[in-house]
Amino acid sequence: MEKRVDWRQAPGPFAALLGPPLGWFLLFFAAPLAVVLAYSFGTNVGVADIAISGTFANYARALEPVYLAIFLKSFAIAGAATFVCLLLGFPVALAIAFAQPRVRTLLLVLVMLPFWTNLLIRTYALMTVLRDEGLVNGALGALGLPPLPLLYTNGAVILGLVYVHLPFTVLPIYASLDRLDRSLIEASLDLGASHLATVFRVVLPLARPGILAGLLLTFIPALGSYLTPDLMGGPDSQMIANVIERQFKRANDWPFGAALAFLLMYLTFLALAAQGLFRGRRAEP
Structure with missing residues (x-):
């Protein structure tokens, strides 16, 4: 039988293997994502300046009926495509x-x-x-x-x-x-x-x-x-990603676009958590 080696018995080789991918993840994924998350709590103070004020106004705006309708439409279109x-x-x-x-x-x-x-x-x-x-x-x-x-x-x-x-x-x-x-x-x-x-x-x-x-x-x-x-x-077929793109490019409202993007990410995490919970309950005797 093959014997497993605990990483604590060889921390050097383990760190050498983990270091490059972990550094890549932190530098090119986690750090930019943290910046966008900070933007979602900020406000525009100039053409290219954003002040991180800790406000929740962008998230409150994202929950307005017009944007909730786009979220629901996106869910409906994605759900229909998934079903097909x-x-x-x-x-x-x-x-x-x-x-x-x-x-x-x-x-x-x-x-x-x-x-x-x-x-x-x-x-x-x-x-x-x-x-x-x-x-x-x-x-x-x-x-x-x-x-x-x-x-x-x-x-x-x-x-x-x-x-x-x-x-x-x-x-x-x-x-x-x-x-x-x-x-x-x-x-x-x-x-x-x-x-x-x-x-x-x-x-x-x-x-x-x-x-x-x-x-x-x-x-x-x-x-x-x-x-x-x-x-x-067409004009009535736009999904939430298209709205996010317009906030970053055309409207130059990066804080609001970041809030919309993270709301979409939160919903994705909820879907992953729901699947994990469902699989966990079915695995119980």
Whole structure:
């Protein structure tokens, strides 16, 4: 049996291994984040000057109805995109998990292939499909049907988020399905259950950790998405990340933008805590 070594028995090598990544984290992540957090409690005193006064006025302003409505809309759009990703991603992950080894490798490459292309290029490619003179409306015109307003709508934003984040749903579910005990599935089928009943009563409960991880990995980046709603959404399709961008760039109101950004981060932490609490309760006997 392999013996574990306590880090206190060799603090020098442990510090040498931990030091560089910890220094990188503190210098390039924690420190800038602390500066933005301080800005959220400040006020503008000039064009480029911010006074850290400890005020909560920015957070109070962020809770005004107009911004709460944008938060709720962002949650709704991200939730809808996550739900669609689950409906599409679970069958794909199931097919990959039960495919032959060679086919499985090919399918995994196809799932990860979008990561090899820049997000901006993929978004513009989807826009060429959905625009008024795009492929979809061109096909409808060839059939004698009127064109549809597909781009610059909430539906276009949801479709774009699904297009971008679907692999984040598929891969964790596949990883969970790949570790399933296949004998349980065989036992369910031998006892007379249909394939559909086996999926719902055996596969889904056993794959729940991967499903929850996939939902979280999809929902959080979709909630903070900026590029997709900015390019594919209309005036009524803007999400909270677009509002934050306008505060930092156009309005030059960095304290308010920082408050909005940290409210979004707090909500993300709440989602992570809820998932951890849910998994902890299910792990209790």
